[in-house]
Amino acid sequence: MSTAEQLVALGASLFARGLTFGRTGNLSALDADGTLLLTPTGISLGELDVDSLSRIDPRGQHIGGLPPTEEAFLHQAMYRARPSARAVVHTLHLLGRGVVHAGHQPRQRDPAADRLLRDARRKASAAALPRAR
Numbered sequence: 001m002s003t004a005e006q007l008v009a010l011g012a013s014l015f016a017r018g019l020t021f022g023r024t025g026n027l028s029a030l031d032a033d034g035t036l037l038l039t040p041t042g043i044s045l046g047e048l049d050v051d052s053l054s055r056i057d058p059r060g061q062h063i064g065g066l067p068p069t070e071e072a073f074l075h076q077a078m079y080r081a082r083p084s085a086r087a088v089v090h091t092l093h094l095l096g097r098g099v100v101h102a103g104h105q106p107r108q109r110d111p112a113a114d115r116l117l118r119d120a121r122r123k124a125s126a127a128a129l130p131r132a133r
Helices: 003-016 072-081 111-128
Strands: 026-030 036-038 054-056 062-064 087-091 098-101
Touching: 003 026, 003 036, 003 087, 026 072, 036 072, 054 072, 072 087
Parallel strands: none
Antiparallel strands: 026 036, 026 087, 036 054, 054 062, 087 098
16 A cells, blocks of 8 residues: 555545544655645545545745645644654544644654644634634
C-alpha cells in the first residue's frame, strides 16, 4: 500500500470512528520521494481519495493535488522539530485531539517546538469553547 493509500485509509478510519467530524482535522505523511502528502483544505477525512491529496516539496511549495490544509505550516514545523517523524495526525475532536509522531523517540526538549505546540493547544482549546450568541 502506498503512502497516499495509507493516508486515505487512516482518514476514513478516524472519520468512521468519530474521532473527527465534518471537515475538521488533517493528516500528513512523508512520501518515499521526500515530498509531503497532506489532506487538502475543505475536505472531510471521510471523503479523501489518493488524487485529492495535496503534495508539497521540502521548501513548502504546492506541487500537486488540491490546495493543502491551511495548517500545512504546522505540519512542516513538526517535521523540522522532530526529524524522525514520518506522519502527523491532527484531529479537533475534544477527546481525540492531538499530534502523533510515528516512530518518535524522546530526546532533549526543543523550546521552539514546545512553544509551537503550546500555541496550537491554546488555539485548539479556544476553538472548542462554546461561543456566546
